[in-house]
Amino acid sequence: MHHDASFALGLLKANAALQLRLAQLLQERAVHWTxxxxxxxxxxxxxxxxxxxxVEQATELPALAVLPSQAFWHQFQQGLQQAQASFQEAVQAQTTFNTGLHEALSQWQADTVAALRASGSEQPYALFMRGPWMQEAAPAGKAKAGARAA
Known part of the structure; x- marks a missing residue:
């Protein structure tokens, strides 16, 4: 029974660490976008x-009249530059998130395997296959196999 408790504790810790790392990644991305x-x-x-x-510095009507067109082209050019910079930053942010997600899942996988191995079983997955969820499924499987044989 001690092995089952250490196995359950190990899986609980691995899952909790994964959830917390994912929450941290999402919070970091939220701060970045803000x-x-x-x-x-x-x-x-x-x-x-x-x-x-x-507008305040314009002293003549013709100078004031051309301000809207000058402002349009200036804002258009600046908007293109900002859009390009934002796109590059979005790609970098997504790459950073994907890297963090990959690392979190790899760590979870390693923690899960360590919990299975720490359970004391020679074959880590044997403990999983002996779990109560498999015991409930076994009689139904045997009953179906017996019905096919008849």
Missing amino acids: ELAGRASRGNIQACGKARES
Whole structure:
């Protein structure tokens, strides 16, 4: 019975560690995207300030009349640059998340195998196959096999 308890404890610890690592990865990504949105907002605030200054500094009607077209092309060009930078950052963020996820699953797999081996069985999976879930399925399987033979 001691082996079953250590096995259950080991699996519980492995599963809890996996859940906590996944939660940490998701929180890290949320912080990253919040920071990215903050940087974009600050950039937009600065652009609005520059546009306002241009309007205030215009002293002639023709100079004021061309500001909207100049602002459009400037914002269009800046928008393309921001979109490209955001795309590159999104790819990097996804790569970082995928790497973290792979590491978390690899660690979970190693922890699970360690729990099975620590159970004291020569064959780690034999303990799993002797579990109560298999005992309940065995009589039904034998009954079906007997019915086919008849």
